[in-house]
Amino acid sequence: MAEHSELAWAEIVICGGGVSGVFAAVAARESGAEVLLLEQQGCLGGSAVAGLVSPMMTSRLPGGVENSYLAPRLGKGPAFDPAAMDLALAALCREARVRVCLNVALCQAQVENGRVVSVTVATCRGLETVSGRVFVDCTGDALLSKLAGAQIFRGRNGVNQPMSLRYLMGGVDMARFGAFLDQWGAASGLPHTARSGNGGQSLYAAVTAQGDWALTPVFRQAVAAGDLMEEDCVYFQLFPVAGRPDALAMNHPEFLDLPDATDPFQRTEVLLRGREAIARQIAFCRKYFPGCEKAYLLQVAPMVGVRESRRVDTEYLLTARELLDHTKFPDRVAQSNYPVDIHGGGLEGYTPHRDPEKPWFEVPYRCLVVKGLRNLLVAGRCVGADFVAQSAIRIQPTCRALGEAAGIAAALARDCPAAQVDGVQVGRIMESRGAVFL
């Protein structure tokens, strides 16, 4: 039997310190609650920092509206450097006096009479117990909800969205590489798939297995020459990194043949096979792309890129139909017009009835209330939504807003079951702090 000692008690215990967890923690703290944030990595930010997922997408709301009131404290716009975001999120938590414990992994949950009473975490001292009044699952993987016995959904027909291993590539001459991309984009008639712009600051290129891409002939040539493998052509996408004039954020390699993002061995395969792919891809860039001759590996993401793993059964489950029809909810806590974004697959057989007057979808508060557990909320990419709806909700601006809503709701849920918290009031509190809703 493992020895347990009491690590802590907190009014609100948040498991997972990605963007949803950080925003939940700070919002709960600013509601006057005592908060403990538990994170298994050695930094905050989850996919955005350890996963090197930069830039974030925009919600595409009219007027560039963003729902999160905390977002402006982290700078303007979707572009960011993961290293700078790492520091900024740590500072945000310090300023709000959130108690943070890093390098601790949630591994068990204790439930009594429909309430989570404590969680067990693996620390550098061994297994320890953390008790609390309200718990928030921001693990991205819905691990706390699963351990507490909530019903869980996974993937579509047992297949998750593909995992990726992102990296940063340095030593790029942006002007020359940008000129090359422009030339290929123009010659192919597909300038949106390969382009520079803004003096190299909005440089972009992508190639996937489906569709027409300006750089596909270069990839085919490299495969024929043995410099790339077929799997390198599945998904390739690069972005500039804010504040790093010679670095690119690489949104690949991606693994369509590893369908279970909850299997530790498949995650390990991404980390190991991913490294082989990264070495190959950097050599390819150096050989085939003018401006990349001196490119080098700057950083491999320490964290596997998981787009979707588990989703939780909540008081309300947002469906693809509602998302595509732009259904509105009185208790909305996030709005977005980001499209359905399923890598390696699509949306079959449904014609949406969009709302031309109000072109956005909404996520109701009830998608954050875990069914059957009175003091458990969930936020981020694993909230209550079907597979297709999740593919649009998962972007960082939405996860931030959902985190904030969960934090405010958790503070209110100190006095009543989470299902009895008024979602309309949660949205109003966000607005009173500066959040903008359309």
Ligand SMILES: Cc1cc2nc3c(=O)[nH]c(=O)nc-3n(C[C@H](O)[C@H](O)[C@H](O)COP(=O)(O)OP(=O)(O)OC[C@H]3O[C@@H](n4cnc5c(N)ncnc54)[C@H](O)[C@@H]3O)c2cc1C
């Ligand atoms: C490859 C890839 C590309 C993407 N591209 C974009 C993009 O271009 N733009 C965009 O906006 N979004 C993009 N996304 C989506 C977006 O980045 C994520 O969905 C979002 O950041 C998720 O935030 P989160 O807080 O819900 O979860 P996560 O970022 O997954 O954070 C969960 C946190 O919980 C921690 N955790 C998990 N288990 C435990 C445990 N047992 N104990 C303690 N802590 C635990 C993790 O370490 C992590 O820090 C992409 C995602 C991926 C994977």
